[in-house]
Amino acid sequence: xxxxxxxxxxLITATGQRVTLRCSPRSGDLSVYWYQQSLDQGLQFLIQYxxxxxxxxxxxxxxxxxxxFPDLHSxxxxxxxxxxxxxxxxxxxxxxxxxxxxxxxxPGTRLLVL
Amino acid sequence: xxxxxQSPQSLIILEGKNCTLQCNYTVSPxxxxxxxxxxxxxxxVSLTIMTFSENTKSNGRxxxxxxxxxxxxxxxxxxxxxxxxxxxxxxxxxxMDSNYQLIWGxxxxxxxxx
Numbered sequence: 001x002x003x004x005x006x007x008x009x010x011l012i013t014a015t016g017q018r019v020t021l022r023c024s025p026r027s028g029d030l031s032v033y034w035y036q037q038s039l040d041q042g043l044q045f046l047i048q049y050x051x052x053x054x055x056x057x058x059x060x061x062x063x064x065x066x067x068x069f070p071d072l073h074s075x076x077x078x079x080x081x082x083x084x085x086x087x088x089x090x091x092x093x094x095x096x097x098x099x100x101x102x103x104x105x106x107p108g109t110r111l112l113v114l
Numbered sequence: 115x116x117x118x119x120q121s122p123q124s125l126i127i128l129e130g131k132n133c134t135l136q137c138n139y140t141v142s143p144x145x146x147x148x149x150x151x152x153x154x155x156x157x158x159v160s161l162t163i164m165t166f167s168e169n170t171k172s173n174g175r176x177x178x179x180x181x182x183x184x185x186x187x188x189x190x191x192x193x194x195x196x197x198x199x200x201x202x203x204x205x206x207x208x209x210m211d212s213n214y215q216l217i218w219g220x221x222x223x224x225x226x227x228x
Contacts, residue, residue: 002157045218
């Protein structure tokens with residue numbers, strides 16, 4: 001158990017809909033990362049937050065947005081969903097978000113868009 | 115272009131045998147290199163991390179080596195066990211700054227057969 005929690009574990013929705021994925025980092029960690037992993041594909045970095053502020057952005061679509069709240073939990077919002085958005089979405093956290101730190105991953109949210 | 119390439123893409127070995135996974139990178143400047151283990155459907159877990167000045171790092175039956183001159187790393191698994199079946203991901207970091215780069219490889223899928 002990494003100490004990172006993600007909800008929900010599974011999510012089934014229809015095309016065109018909007019969903020919100022939630023992540024709580026490890027106690028004491030200030031930085032949160034979001035990743036997308038499609039079936040049998042590698043991890044794709046989406047976005048990173050540090051203490052409420054966006055720090056780095058990867059291959060995140062304009063239909064997707066995220067934020068980190070004052071209590072440090074983070075939410076990833078996916079809108080106008082398409083079939084290709086079906087994937088595992090992982091959240092990770094680290095203490096201060098530098099490249100020297102190990103990221104600790106949550107169990108993921110499995111999203112299925114029908 | 116900063117890239118991380120891993121080989122082989124997949125590997126099947128018998129339980130008890132040793133194996134070596136390869137990682138070549140073109141990330142420059144380079145800060146550190148990590149190997150993660152990802153069980154199917156689970157979040158990645160850090161195995162080792164090496165800076166440019168380190169040549170080898172062990173974690174139990176896992177030994178990572180790094181040649182910063184040739185930009186190559188390997189992960190050697192000794193006396194494989196069924197629980198070693200997973201994807202192994204090489205991740206290379208750029209310099210430590212507010213917009214650091216973290217380049218993820220596509221992973222090597224390892225299957226251990228009894």
